[in-house]
Amino acid sequence: MSETATATKQKTVKFIITRQDSPDSNPFIEEFELEWRPNMTVNSSLMEIQRNPVNCKGKTVDPVSWEANCLEEVCGACSMVINGTPRQACTALVDNLSQPIHVEPMTTFPVMRDLAVDRSQMFDALKRVKAWVPIDGTHDLGPGPRMPEVDRQWRYELSKCMTCGVCLQACPNVNANSNFIGPFAVAQVDLFNNHPSGSMNKQERTEALIEDGGLQECGNSQNCVQACPKGIPLTTAIGRMNRESTKHLFRKWLSI
Amino acid sequence: MSTHRSFFNRRLHSLLGVIPVGFFLLEHLWTNYHATQGAAAFEEKVNWLWGIPFLPVLEIFFIFLPLMYHGVYGLYIAFTAQNNVGNFGTFRNVMFMLQRVTGVITLIFVAIHVWQTRVQVALDGMTASELSRQTAEVLSNPVNVTLYLIGIVAAIFHFSNGMWSFLVSWGITVGPRAQRVSTWVWMGVFVILSYIGIRAMLAFTSPEFTSVLAR
Numbered sequence: 353m354s355e356t357a358t359a360t361k362q363k364t365v366k367f368i369i370t371r372q373d374s375p376d377s378n379p380f381i382e383e384f385e386l387e388w389r390p391n392m393t394v395n396s397s398l399m400e401i402q403r404n405p406v407n408c409k410g411k412t413v414d415p416v417s418w419e420a421n422c423l424e425e426v427c428g429a430c431s432m433v434i435n436g437t438p439r440q441a442c443t444a445l446v447d448n449l450s451q452p453i454h455v456e457p458m459t460t461f462p463v464m465r466d467l468a469v470d471r472s473q474m475f476d477a478l479k480r481v482k483a484w485v486p487i488d489g490t491h492d493l494g495p496g497p498r499m500p501e502v503d504r505q506w507r508y509e510l511s512k513c514m515t516c517g518v519c520l521q522a523c524p525n526v527n528a529n530s531n532f533i534g535p536f537a538v539a540q541v542d543l544f545n546n547h548p549s550g551s552m553n554k555q556e557r558t559e560a561l562i563e564d565g566g567l568q569e570c571g572n573s574q575n576c577v578q579a580c581p582k583g584i585p586l587t588t589a590i591g592r593m594n595r596e597s598t599k600h601l602f603r604k605w606l607s608i
Numbered sequence: 609m610s611t612h613r614s615f616f617n618r619r620l621h622s623l624l625g626v627i628p629v630g631f632f633l634l635e636h637l638w639t640n641y642h643a644t645q646g647a648a649a650f651e652e653k654v655n656w657l658w659g660i661p662f663l664p665v666l667e668i669f670f671i672f673l674p675l676m677y678h679g680v681y682g683l684y685i686a687f688t689a690q691n692n693v694g695n696f697g698t699f700r701n702v703m704f705m706l707q708r709v710t711g712v713i714t715l716i717f718v719a720i721h722v723w724q725t726r727v728q729v730a731l732d733g734m735t736a737s738e739l740s741r742q743t744a745e746v747l748s749n750p751v752n753v754t755l756y757l758i759g760i761v762a763a764i765f766h767f768s769n770g771m772w773s774f775l776v777s778w779g780i781t782v783g784p785r786a787q788r789v790s791t792w793v794w795m796g797v798f799v800i801l802s803y804i805g806i807r808a809m810l811a812f813t814s815p816e817f818t819s820v821l822a823r
């Protein structure tokens with residue numbers, strides 16, 4: 353009896369997507385209804401819409417635009433707001449979501465088209481805080497110092513950052529009125545400051561981190577640590593960098 | 609160094625909130641709590657405070673100006689935030705929002721309170737007993753009592769939660785455990801100070817207090 357019931361009445365999934373044709377055009381809502389499939393994700397649903405871009409009214413429309421690369425939550429490209437929560441579409445299993453599924457772009461960033469946003473401000477922030485180990489040169493510098501195991505463990509957690517932008521979307525202090533570079537950049541400074549070779553440029557990074565729009569703009573809402581898909585201890589990194597910049601303040605401005 | 613201006617401003621805002629503004633709040637609650645022992649005890653405390661040398665200078669440089677800086681810069685901070693408790697209803701995010709809401713309420717309340725008490729004292733050259741009468745009169749109006757109740761609780765909340773934040777911002781409580789313990793400690797402080805503040809306020813409205821004044 354139940355078998356025939358499922359056979360006659362097809363299970364469907366409804367998506368309510370916030371779309372936008374170009375960076376400065378107005379957003380609009382479009383609904384799509386798809387046939388349910390086992391293990392479908394928001395990402396696979398968007399691929400389905402791409403193959404057959406017909407909305408709920410039966411009208412063929414432009415396929416929904418979004419970004420995705422790895423499909424295994426390591427590249428961070430497919431971040432979007434799903435039922436109010438910023439997260440990756442590729443790991444958002446439809447069966448775990450309440451329906452209808454609302455999908456919106458991360459509006460903290462400039463929207464390029466539909467769900468695709470421009471995250472270049474994050475890469476600019478990484479450049480600003482010099483989130484790398486500068487070892488390029490004309491001669492062999494020899495092997496670097498060894499890394500203590502405790503540092504390695506801590507750094508491993510921070511190294512999981514995929515620049516996905518979820519922490520910026522979640523943060524109430526990252527918005528059009530503020531120039532806060534975001535929680536992720538703070539953790540990246542901590543990551544490279546604790547690298548045995550990277551620590552040689554610690555001062556420069558800390559200095560850059562507390563420039564306008566830096567670490568001090570954090571208001572301790574601690575949304576970032578809740579939202580981070582990689583479980584990065586962002587607020588601990590912020591606390592550590594707060595301590596570091598307090599030391600920096602006393603060391604540098606009071607020359608102790 | 610000019611690019612470090614906002615860092616400097618933020619840290620100054622945080623520091624001034626504790627020293628001297630937070631310290632003054634504690635002193636003020638303590639002084640007013642003496643009203644629970646009757647008008648005489650309160651007036652004795654007031655007279656002692658008024659006996660401090662260079663009081664106006666201290667009031668301007670150690671209370672008024674730091675408070676103004678903390679208040680005005682605080683407004684700027686409060687209004688740059690885009691609250692999102694709808695999507696992130698976590699405890700800390702609610703605290704983040706309340707910190708900003710209570711900050712604005714406290715600023716309005718302090719302005720009214722300073723006008724009703726300190727400015728009136730200066731304008732009319734009041735004595736300590738005239739001040740207690742004036743305060744009792746202000747608080748004989750239920751609208752003012754409600755206003756004071758909201759104001760006092762908001763100020764104490766802003767102080768207690770602000771202390772939690774201060775410890776994070778200066779890198780004193782770094783990890784989640786330290787921050788959790790700190791949350792409990794400051795919650796306790798909030799409850800104790802609220803009790804002190806509310807009792808002090810209610811003392812001015814009690815019949816014994818007003819009957820002593822009438823004599």
Ligand code: FES
Nearest residue numbers: 423425427428442
């Ligand atoms: S596609 Fe890489 S994280 Fe989703």
